[in-house]
Amino acid sequence: MKFVENPETAVLAAAKDMLRRGLVEGTAGNISARRSDGNLVITPSSVDYADMALDDLVLVDPDGAVLQAKEGRMPSTEMQLHLACYRAFDDIGSVIHSHPVWATMFAIAHQPIPACVDEFAVFCGGDVRCTEYAASGTPDVGVNAVKALEGRGAALIANHGLVAVGPRPDKVMHITALVERTAQIVWGARTLGGPVPIPEDVNRNFAGVYSYLRAHQ
Numbered sequence: 001m002k003f004v005e006n007p008e009t010a011v012l013a014a015a016k017d018m019l020r021r022g023l024v025e026g027t028a029g030n031i032s033a034r035r036s037d038g039n040l041v042i043t044p045s046s047v048d049y050a051d052m053a054l055d056d057l058v059l060v061d062p063d064g065a066v067l068q069a070k071e072g073r074m075p076s077t078e079m080q081l082h083l084a085c086y087r088a089f090d091d092i093g094s095v096i097h098s099h100p101v102w103a104t105m106f107a108i109a110h111q112p113i114p115a116c117v118d119e120f121a122v123f124c125g126g127d128v129r130c131t132e133y134a135a136s137g138t139p140d141v142g143v144n145a146v147k148a149l150e151g152r153g154a155a156l157i158a159n160h161g162l163v164a165v166g167p168r169p170d171k172v173m174h175i176t177a178l179v180e181r182t183a184q185i186v187w188g189a190r191t192l193g194g195p196v197p198i199p200e201d202v203n204r205n206f207a208g209v210y211s212y213l214r215a216h217q
């Protein structure tokens with residue numbers, strides 16, 4: 001089971017970074033990390049990222065029961081999505097859910113983001129798939145996300161946003177930012193006649209590097 005050293009510090013730093021990069025607004029989106037004991041540190045519901053401090057973070061067990069929280073702090077309403085990812089993938093230490101504008105354009109169109117920028121598949125494992133639709137806050141959001149995440153570092157949540165997984169919050173933030181940037185590039189390339197695909201064998205090799213790194217970092 002993969003876990004994160006100093007998970008509280010790592011989650012808070014990624015939360016501030018997510019706001020700085022414009023990948024969320026206000027209190028939307030959420031970040032979590034797995035501790036060495038299997039419990040999870042997650043950002044709270046309804047606290048602005050700009051004001052968030054270490055003691056605002058919530059500690060939950062793998063089933064979502066709150067183990068530690070400052071008065072008035074609740075785990076994110078989208079916690080079930082995080083729990084489903086940790087349950088399904090033993091080799092991840094962090095999950096980030098965000099609502100970035102360009103990626104969400106693909107999510108509402110139910111269109112994958114193709115791996116057509118060189119080395120995209122090294123970081124994401126291939127095309128970023130879109131899930132089947134499920135209403136926010138229902139367990140099916142997690143079930144569908146796990147399916148779309150198979151062999152991937154990110155998936156679009158239909159009509160909603162993005163979820164990314166990886167070893168540590170800073171790495172998962174990198175994936176989130178890369179997917180968002182690529183969504184914008186692909187959208188632009190389509191106005192130029194559409195992206196030319198990378199040869200399949202090249203992308204297969206990149207995906208192989210992704211799998212290797214995922215197993216070894």
Ligand SMILES: [Zn+2]
Pocket residue numbers: 029078097098099160161
């Ligand atoms: Zn959301």
